[in-house]
Amino acid sequence: MTADSRKIRVAVRVRPFNEKELEKNPRNIIKVLDKSTLMFDPDEDEDEFFFHGVKQTHRDITKRVKKKLTMEYDDVFDNTATNNDVYEVCMKPLVQSVMNGYNCSVFVYGATGAGKTHTMLGSMDCPGITFLTMKELFRQIESLSDLRKFDIGISYLEVYNELVMNLLTKSGPLKLREDANGVVVSGLVLKQIHNATELLELLALGNRNRTQHPTDANAESSRSHAIFQVHIRMVEKKTGQKRTVKLSMIDLAGSERAASTKGIGIRFKEGANINKSLLALGNCINKLADGLKHIPYRDSNLTRILKDSLGGNCQTVMIANISPSSLTYDDTYNTLKYASRAKKIRTTVRQNIVPSNVPKEFLVKKVNEQAEEIERLKAKVADLEEQLRKKAQTVVESPMLNEPLLNTWISRIDSCYASMREALERLIALKSKEKLINMRVKLKEQAEVIARIVTLDGSHLNEVSFIFQHGQSYQRYNLLYSTRNDHLYTVALGTLNNCDTGGV
Numbered sequence: 011m012t013a014d015s016r017k018i019r020v021a022v023r024v025r026p027f028n029e030k031e032l033e034k035n036p037r038n039i040i041k042v043l044d045k046s047t048l049m050f051d052p053d054e055d056e057d058e059f060f061f062h063g064v065k066q067t068h069r070d071i072t073k074r075v076k077k078k079l080t081m082e083y084d085d086v087f088d089n090t091a092t093n094n095d096v097y098e099v100c101m102k103p104l105v106q107s108v109m110n111g112y113n114c115s116v117f118v119y120g121a122t123g124a125g126k127t128h129t130m131l132g133s134m135d136c137p138g139i140t141f142l143t144m145k146e147l148f149r150q151i152e153s154l155s156d157l158r159k160f161d162i163g164i165s166y167l168e169v170y171n172e173l174v175m176n177l178l179t180k181s182g183p184l185k186l187r188e189d190a191n192g193v194v195v196s197g198l199v200l201k202q203i204h205n206a207t208e209l210l211e212l213l214a215l216g217n218r219n220r221t222q223h224p225t226d227a228n229a230e231s232s233r234s235h236a237i238f239q240v241h242i243r244m245v246e247k248k249t250g251q252k253r254t255v256k257l258s259m260i261d262l263a264g265s266e267r268a269a270s271t272k273g274i275g276i277r278f279k280e281g282a283n284i285n286k287s288l289l290a291l292g293n294c295i296n297k298l299a300d301g302l303k304h305i306p307y308r309d310s311n312l313t314r315i316l317k318d319s320l321g322g323n324c325q326t327v328m329i330a331n332i333s334p335s336s337l338t339y340d341d342t343y344n345t346l347k348y349a350s351r352a353k354k355i356r357t358t359v360r361q362n363i364v365p366s367n368v369p370k371e372f373l374v375k376k377v378n379e380q381a382e383e384i385e386r387l388k389a390k391v392a393d394l395e396e397q398l399r400k401k402a403q404t405v406v407e408s409p410m411l412n413e414p415l416l417n418t419w420i421s422r423i424d425s426c427y428a429s430m431r432e433a434l435e436r437l438i439a440l441k442s443k444e445k446l447i448n449m450r451v452k453l454k455e456q457a458e459v460i461a462r463i464v465t466l467d468g469s470h471l472n473e474v475s476f477i478f479q480h481g482q483s484y485q486r487y488n489l490l491y492s493t494r495n496d497h498l499y500t501v502a503l504g505t506l507n508n509c510d511t512g513g514v
């Protein structure tokens with residue numbers, strides 16, 4: 011995967027004066043010098059301006075001293091440039107990059123009525139760069155269809171008052187989250203399209219859903235940021251090599267100051283939110299241009315979504331739209347400053363290809379195996395979740411069902427313990443019985459020995475009695491012994507009798 015560090019391509023497009031502006035006879039504050047240079051606020055005599063063939067005088071005495079600022083960009087389009095001209099210069103090379111596996115973004119910037127939507131979407135007889143880009147993309151897809159398999163999904167979102175909405179389906183606000191691939195819109199389902207005509211229908215649908223309100227500066231002012239994204243998955247038929255790329259086209263809301271649209275109430279809040287997100291965008295642009303490490307993308311949902319396009323792995327084009335009229339002097343100056351800052355940003359671009367020095371077939375096999383494993387695990391998880399759900403339902407729906415069962419088990423355990431206790435007591439009784447029997451057996455054996463001795467030689471047997479006191483009672487012990495062969499043999503301990511002391 012090779013990484014390449016490039017600057018953002020910045021173009022400035024100057025629109026023609028509109029009828030409303032001409033009525034007020036303003037001064038022309040933009041002079042296009044060549045394909046990449048313009049002069050902001052030129053001298054009056056350098057700036058001959060005709061309307062309906064009549065040279066106009068400049069009555070705009072409220073504006074400041076001429077700045078005569080020469081500014082250079084990658085491309086400058088004057089008021090005669092068409093959407094097709096902008097597309098040919100800025101977008102056609104980008105389509106080629108997309109097909110080569112690079113993520114690409116274009117965003118249009120400028121004050122209300124400066125021509126952003128005209129550039130991006132255009133009209134039926136003058137289609138904008140979105141349609142022209144997609145037409146070329148489908149043409150290239152068609153020409154490569156023998157070699158590659160393509161899957162195309164699109165999404166069309168708007169960020170309005172910091173809420174992210176899907177323009178293609180009516181749903182509530184969507185949440186943003188971040189994963190390894192960057193910022194992801196939770197719950198967003200991509201729409202599959204197969205040709206540019208289907209795209210036009212979806213764009214028309216999305217634009218009908220887009221938040222628009224008239225402002226002083228534009229009768230059909232877009233009050234939200236619109237983000238159109240094309241996700242393309244390409245698979246090389248021969249090698250199985252995969253690339254996934256994203257082309258983002260962003261029509262930002264007007265960058266004018268809230269005061270210039272004379273908004274009150276909700277419109278003022280809109281203006282404030284637009285300014286807040288564009289201010290966050292401006293901060294990010296400034297920090298990126300200065301090469302700082304920490305970029306405050308998280309300051310607004312707009313910058314979170316544009317994170318990829320501004321600082322990430324992306325080839326980016328910014329088209330700054332301006333009016334030539336001195337009526338929007340400050341807004342135009344701010345837009346040009348914004349664009350100059352953006353020109354300094356560098357992005358690191360790399361092809362989104364699976365890198366490898368092992369055979370591609372091996373990788374394809376591995377990916378397929380992993381996909382199967384994921385499917386298997388997913389099925390297992392689903393199965394376990396289903397089991398869990400059923401069990402939870404049983405408990406929730408019929409808690410009484412388990413009570414008798416529980417009682418049965420408790421009484422079973424109790425009776426087991428009782429049997430165990432009984433068996434233990436019986437065991438103890440048997441053991442003491444065994445001891446008694448053993449003692450009896452011993453006594454019997456001794457008695458037999460005595461009997462044998464008596465039988466052998468009764469004359470040698472002697473008997474002696476002892477009386478012992480045990481507390482209050484006395485006991486007599488008879489001892490039989492033999493002194494045969496001058497040896498003393500104790501042959502038996504005699505019977506034990508309770509006795510009284512009388513006569514002893």
Ligand SMILES: Nc1ncnc2c1ncn2[C@@H]1O[C@H](COP(=O)(O)OP(=O)(O)OP(=O)(O)O)[C@@H](O)[C@H]1O
Nearest residue numbers: 025121122123124125126127128228231232263264
């Ligand atoms: N290059 C151009 N050539 C001819 N007409 C243009 C050009 N640019 C803009 N216009 C016209 O100017 C008007 C305002 O343009 P547009 O709606 O594109 O402005 P915008 O920047 O998108 O404004 P907003 O931010 O309020 O949506 C439209 O009627 C549009 O057709």
